[in-house]
Amino acid sequence: MEVSNRFITIKNHVDGAPKESDFEIKAAALPLTLQPGSTDIIVKTLYVSIDPYQLNRMKTASSSHGTSSYSVAVNPGEAIDAYGVAKVVVSGNPHFEKDDLVVGIFSWGEYCVVKPGGMIRKFDPMGFPLSYQVGVLGFSGLTAYAGFFEVCKPKKGDKVFVSTASGSVGHLVGQYAKLFGCYVVGSAGSKEKVAVLKEKLGFDNAFNYKEETDLKATLKRYFPDGIDIYFDNVGAEMQEAAVANMNVFGRVAVCGIISEYINGGRRAAPEMLDIVYKRIKMQGFLAADHFDVHGDFVSTTCDHLRTGKIHPLDDISTGVESIPSAFIGLFRGHNIGKKMVQIAEE
Known part of the structure; x- marks a missing residue:
């Protein structure tokens, strides 16, 4: 045949x-x-x-x-x-x-x-x-799980910012963070997406970045006490703004830089003095780096799915x-x- x-x-x-x-x-x-x-x-x-x-x-x-x-x-x-x-x-x-x-x-x-x-x-x-x-049980889920738990090393009560938070990875990162006991804010590109984050996925807050003219001021408004973890899916100006608002020993997981994929001249330029004096850790990663936690990821995520605590x-x-x-x-x-x-x- x-x-x-x-x-x-x-x-x-x-x-x-x-x-x-x-x-x-x-x-x-x-x-x-x-x-x-x-x-x-x-x-x-x-x-x-x-x-x-x-x-x-x-x-x-x-x-x-x-x-x-x-x-x-x-x-x-x-x-x-x-x-x-x-x-x-x-x-x-x-x-x-x-x-x-x-x-x-x-x-x-x-x-x-x-x-x-x-x-x-x-x-x-x-x-x-x-x-x-x-x-949720594939590479997107493993990326979210490993990026948050293995790269960001969260502590309960951490203040977490997720960019592209309604995307394939971001919407899961925010839910893992909430289940772990963190305060979570996400950014997205429309009012509809912001509503999904807050009303369906349980983010503490969210904003439409297209409506904001000063991202540093925006993040200061949502994180008056600073950001502990930034899960970066976008790069460029959002990364700069997040680093500017990070606390001492903040962690940045660089998962993707979608804003730079289609514009080769657009680059993130975080303030390196902040990186040094706040001792901020920035790490790029791939899901393939973390197959060692695949069993834990599947077991934990399936439990959350069965109990309705995660909404893919x-x-x-x-x-x-x-x-x-x-x-x-x-x-x-x-x-x-x-x-x-x-x-x-x-």
Whole structure:
């Protein structure tokens, strides 16, 4: 049996804000059979993750290309690999069978061939929607959990600021922080998102950064006694303002700098005297650095999900053809929560 496998690729390197004309849908014949002795696995993609960092992979050059296997460059015409949920169609690997549900690195496409050594594992849905494996129980959730607990090292009562707080990682960081006993304020880009943070997710407060003209003064207003932890998803001016308002021995977890991804000339410039004299710790990190806490992360998060203490936000588009617009929307503030695309039904 053979299928026509549709997948998304870029037509050219993307060095500014992504647009529809940068992408195209390709199709290639894919036999759903394996050669004798092959240990490949063919999967049918069900959900794929849509993440801002992928833009750095599409650029002509980026310092991220040589630092991690998750951030290698994507060339025009190539299938774009991404984290997702899939179902095994054919397996030459004795550890996987037809119809197994799996998570791992697949592609922005309908089918994917996973070679030996590829990232793939079986999972138990545990009664949760499959989309949770891409979001709250996937890399986004691990990023939030490890970034907050392992990098920020919170103490009960800490005052926590989260930027892009309605995004895939930020909305979970704020909830973990509240459950731990912290005071939490988030920033977002619309009144609707601010309302979600305060009314649905339990943030102590939130503000629309687009309505503020002086971010340093804004943060002083929300944190009159200073910030202990800043979970940074945006970089640029917001990072500068947060550092200016941080307390002695404050901690900054640099998870993402989305405002700088589409504007190469925009850079954060925090006051380095503050960093030195307040002894502020700033650390960039990747979820892949913290697989050692994956078991604790899953166990703790599942408990919170079952008791209704964490409310994951999944923002789901449908169909492989919707991937470009879903991705572009990240840089226009269209998503609330974890952006993903459902490619097929289970």
